Amino acid sequence: MSAGSFGPFLEAELTGLLAGGVSNTQYRIASATLHDVQFRAGHYYGIAEAVVHHEGGVGQTYFGMTTAPVPPTSHGQTTHHLGYQVFVWEHPQDPMLPGLGLAATPAKVQRYFAPQRELTSLQTVVYRPLNRAVFKAHLAPQQPAGLGDTIYLKVLRPDTATALYNIHLRLSAAGVPVVAPITKPVDDVLALAGGQGMPLGELVRVEGVHNHFDPRRLIGILDRFPRQVMDYPHRPSWADRHQEFIYSARQAMPADDERIAHLGYQLERAHEGLELGPLVPTHGDLYEAHILVHQGTGRIQQLLDVDGAGPGFRVDDYACLIGHLAVLGQNEQQNWGWQTAMRFFNQLASYTNPYALAVRSAAMVVSLIPSHQPDAQAQARGRAYLHIAEGLLAMAWS
Structure with a gap:
């Protein structure tokens, strides 16, 4: 490619x-x-x-x-x-997302999810063909000079929206700070209230490595995930799929093929006999954009995107956060993303297997290497992510 x-x-x-x-x-x-x-x-x-x-x-x-x-x-x-x-x-006749037409049509969104409100804008946030989509809908204020509301519409594969609706209710009942569903799903579309707080990545960007967030606060919240989550399907983590993403990176970056292949070999060696710990209830996609925090204190206000909640390894939730943070600001002189990732790594290492944390964080970064690199900016990002993955894996060997 x-x-x-x-x-x-x-x-x-x-x-x-x-x-x-x-x-x-x-x-x-x-x-x-x-x-x-x-x-x-x-x-x-x-x-x-x-x-x-x-x-x-x-x-x-x-x-x-x-x-x-x-x-x-x-x-x-x-x-x-x-x-x-x-x-x-x-578009929007996605073969596996029949609700896409509903979520992409303003009149239908207003009819099903905000019948008494004025819809002022509807934007696509994420679209992964045949997999999922997320739309952001803004509603006009209910009172003059008031604030409007934001809702998010998740377009899911057939027969999965009700299960996700129930996950939100179950986690909320267990004291996990998740956003609330607006109503029951309609045609495989789940509407969720907008979250409260600032995305963790934005807080880190503004405050730098000496930000107010303590990643150890996640431990208590993850401990609240109820045991019923273990009954959900076990899905491979992003790190489990590292060889798939190594292949994708080799296709996207032919000039670095030998280097990427070597990284894939090292990751495979590092995973031999890797001790990940017991299976426990996990978030499944716990990175900085899915953690909303209070801007002044850095305390966690809400967790987003619990679609992947299910049995897994706690180290993978930590590695997902560290891997995503490590690539933030990679083209800026301050290197605030990498520095924050190192701080979080050191704070979480004693609560898990630090060797596994380094390996799985490196594998996480490999999954982020762009599979589409049509210009110099995307190519530079691919090379930077490759360097970061190598750096994280080197921590495992040190």
Whole structure:
């Protein structure tokens, strides 16, 4: 995979790829721009914006693409290239996210989730094709000169929204500070209240390494996760999938192939007989953007995104936080992300296996290396993340 490509397709071939995969005869695709490429479990997923000509003039639309298999009833077209089978669909007809059309349509959002309020804006926060999406909806104030409200809409795969709704209720009842659902899910879309507090990453950026946050406060909150969480499916952690992400990095960074392959070999060696501790209830995706804190005291106010809650290893929750922090501000002279990650590592090391914490933190960073590096900025970020992963792994050997 070269810079600016989608799997076997170069970006220059993108317009032809979309044209071959679109059944709408009412318009013609004039050009297309690749906005994002993700690589998960051996398959590519992409998002493209296209300029289209139709009877009314010129417009824009978005398309999703994937090399992954899709249900036979999916709306879209299949095209082939160099032995790859690529399925293309027009947004919002995602084959695995039937609720995407609801969450992306302002009138429907207002009807189902805020019938007595005025919806002033609706923005896409995250979209992972065939996996999940998050939208941010802002509501006008209820009183003159008052403050508006923000709600978040999670678009989930079929038959999973109710389970996530119940997870929020169960964690809240156990004293875990999670955000509250607005109502029961509608068509695989779960609406959640906006969280209270500042994202931890923003606090660290503003205050630097000597910030008010103490990561040991997480221990008591994680201890509150109820035992019923152990009944949820056990999912591989990001660190468990390190060889998948090593492969993705090698495809995205061919000039660094030997170096990345060596890192993958070292990670594999480091995982031999690695002692991760007992299986316990875990958050599953505990990084700085999912931890909201009080700006003045740094105390935890809420945890977000508990979709991955289930049985796992406590060291992986810590490693997820440290790995994400380590890459923040990597292009700034102060290097505040790495310094804070080192401080948190030292504060948490005595509560877990420090060797495992270093190894799993390094594996976490590998998962963050961009699989799409179309420009010099993305390529520089990829090299920086590679260097950070090597640094964390070196801590395990020291």
